[in-house]
Amino acid sequence: MPPAYFRYILPHNAASDRDILYFPYWRFKGMIFSCVTGGRVDDRFVDTSQQAVASRHFPFSAGLRPQVGKLTFATKKSDGRFIHPDVAHGDVIDLFKNSLTRFLPRPIYHQSYVGDAISLLYAPFYVSGRLYDAVLNKPITNDMPEDLVATLDKSEKIQNETRFFSAICPACGWNLDGEKDASVLLCKNCQTAWQPTNKGFTKLPFVCLTEMGRLKTSLPFWRITADIDDISLRTIADLSRLANLPDLARRKDAQIRFHFWVPAFKVRPKLFLTLCRRVTIAQPRAEGDHKLPEGTIIPANLQVEEASQTLKIILAGLAKPSKVYFPKLNQIRITPRKALFVYIPFNEDHHDFVQPKLNLGLRKRLLTLAGNL
Numbered sequence: 001m002p003p004a005y006f007r008y009i010l011p012h013n014a015a016s017d018r019d020i021l022y023f024p025y026w027r028f029k030g031m032i033f034s035c036v037t038g039g040r041v042d043d044r045f046v047d048t049s050q051q052a053v054a055s056r057h058f059p060f061s062a063g064l065r066p067q068v069g070k071l072t073f074a075t076k077k078s079d080g081r082f083i084h085p086d087v088a089h090g091d092v093i094d095l096f097k098n099s100l101t102r103f104l105p106r107p108i109y110h111q112s113y114v115g116d117a118i119s120l121l122y123a124p125f126y127v128s129g130r131l132y133d134a135v136l137n138k139p140i141t142n143d144m145p146e147d148l149v150a151t152l153d154k155s156e157k158i159q160n161e162t163r164f165f166s167a168i169c170p171a172c173g174w175n176l177d178g179e180k181d182a183s184v185l186l187c188k189n190c191q192t193a194w195q196p197t198n199k200g201f202t203k204l205p206f207v208c209l210t211e212m213g214r215l216k217t218s219l220p221f222w223r224i225t226a227d228i229d230d231i232s233l234r235t236i237a238d239l240s241r242l243a244n245l246p247d248l249a250r251r252k253d254a255q256i257r258f259h260f261w262v263p264a265f266k267v268r269p270k271l272f273l274t275l276c277r278r279v280t281i282a283q284p285r286a287e288g289d290h291k292l293p294e295g296t297i298i299p300a301n302l303q304v305e306e307a308s309q310t311l312k313i314i315l316a317g318l319a320k321p322s323k324v325y326f327p328k329l330n331q332i333r334i335t336p337r338k339a340l341f342v343y344i345p346f347n348e349d350h351h352d353f354v355q356p357k358l359n360l361g362l363r364k365r366l367l368t369l370a371g372n373l
């Protein structure tokens with residue numbers, strides 16, 4: 001999704017005549033799944049930040065402020081001076097890996113990071129004899145550190161404007177439905193779905209599983225077809241053997257291709273993984289309408305690239321016994337080949353979404369809570 005990463009500004013509380021200086025932090029926000037001993041998959045949601053320029057004078061992380069402050073996008077119209085990040089965006093995830101895994105038991109057989117890409121967060125400061133935090137309006141140094149000048153010299157105005165494509169349907173010119181973080185936008189006029197890319201919108205084929213009922217609410221999923229090396233998982237019958245689920249082998253379609261299923265929306269990691277497993281074990285047939293579902297449509301905000309990060313974690317949860325498979329996870333190669341965008345219809349009552357054919361329910365409250373994930 002354009003641009004390569006988002007830049008946000010934390011609002012300051014300083015007097016309006018202060019010359020605000022923005023110090024950069026890399027922020028990682030997303031889910032981490034780790035295969036650890038005992039056949040356990042550890043899941044956690046993380047929102048953390050770390051200096052994007054090494055400095056003794058500024059706080060090491062932006063702390064809890066990004067979660068409580070209202071962030072705005074940094075553009076070339078933003079006032080203030082911005083310190084340029086030292087660490088390249090591509091190297092940042094490695095910085096975080098150490099701090100994010102130190103709580104886990106060893107060995108870690110496999111780990112996946114899923115969710116938002118890394119973003120850059122500018123926190124406000126100002127100089128007045130010493131260095132001040134412009135959120136709290138409190139000094140953070142006792143005097144004016146001499147070597148601070150070198151850091152301040154790296155400040156600049158923002159050059160690149162955060163670009164958004166106008167959300168207009170390329171096919172019919174109608175306004176597309178979708179929030180800023182949407183991974184798929186919909187045109188309700190010509191019944192099409194669109195994926196934002198660097199070059200604009202690409203049309204996305206989709207199917208709505210109306211064979212499972214014409215129900216009130218539709219939830220988006222990615223059905224991902226992948227090549228798997230070092231393990232036999234090509235058909236539903238293979239899944240039956242691997243996961244020790246004999247009922248699957250008795251299905252009429254046991255010889256057709258196996259697919260991974262991943263929610264295309266963000267929820268708490270535990271529920272996310274449960275949905276992956278439950279729908280992947282069910283192996284629903286992708287049959288139904290090729291037009292948008294009627295009723296409520298839950299927006300898709302997880303990109304297919306992100307969803308693909310979970311495939312090995314799903315496999316790890318399915319393969320039995322895990323004692324045998326966990327140590328092999330590193331050697332197993334999973335290459336996603338094809339993705340289909342699918343809406344699964346759910347009934348809706350006061351508290352839950354329920355899919356009767358899949359015998360699957362989820363608390364509506366958990367989807368609402370996921371709004372700020």
Ligand SMILES: [Zn+2]
Pocket residue numbers: 169170171172173174187188189190191192
């Ligand atoms: Zn259209």
